[in-house]
Amino acid sequence: MKNDPIKKARTTAYRLLAKRARTVKQIQDTFQRQKIPVKVSEQVIDELLAAGYLDDSAYAQQFIEYQVTNKQRGPLWLRAALLRAGVERELINQALSAVFNPELEEILAEKYLTKICLKSNVSPQKAMRRLLSRGFSAQTARQVTAKIIGFSAGPE
Known part of the structure; x- marks a missing residue:
């Protein structure tokens, strides 16, 4: 296997894909780290x-x-994570629009905020920061914080 870069690339790819799905970029990055030649990398990825x-x-x-x-x-966190994984913007937009709508975003934000409020006493400002850091829009974060904690963080 050490002398056959194609076999090494295939073995590496199958090993990675056996654990979980990967993007083309993730496989390319692994091949690059393992110093697999570009032509071999392209051939195996095409296969x-x-x-x-x-x-x-x-x-x-x-x-x-x-x-x-x-x-x-x-959705903002998801978009950033998928961009880092090498997924094209158009594919990300299609996937997000198939799943997300404003109601779902609000439901998820409420579920998360309720969970963190049960664990500890969270200030409204900290609740807003936590929601924003998890990729919820500022508008959703304000609405949910006001609803769950009873606080309005600025104008809507």
Whole structure:
């Protein structure tokens, strides 16, 4: 395997994909770190795309569904994370619009804020910061903070 870069690249890719879905950029970055030649990298990635093992659109959809269901993340955080993972903006926009609407964003923000308020006494300002850091819009953060804590943080 040490002498065959194609075999090394395939083995690396399959090992990574066996754990969880990956983006094309994530696989490329791994190949680059392992100093796999660019031509070999492109060939293996083309094979993975043709076989359906790499699909940035499906990755974005699965990532959003997991983060929304388990982590109560807002659309701004999700967009940034997917951009870092190398997903194209158009695919991100499609995936987010398929899942997110203002009502869902508010429901997720309420669920998260209720959870953190149960653990400790949170000031309205800290609640706003926590919601903003999780990717919720400023408007949603204000509305939910006012609703849950009974505080209005500035004009709407």
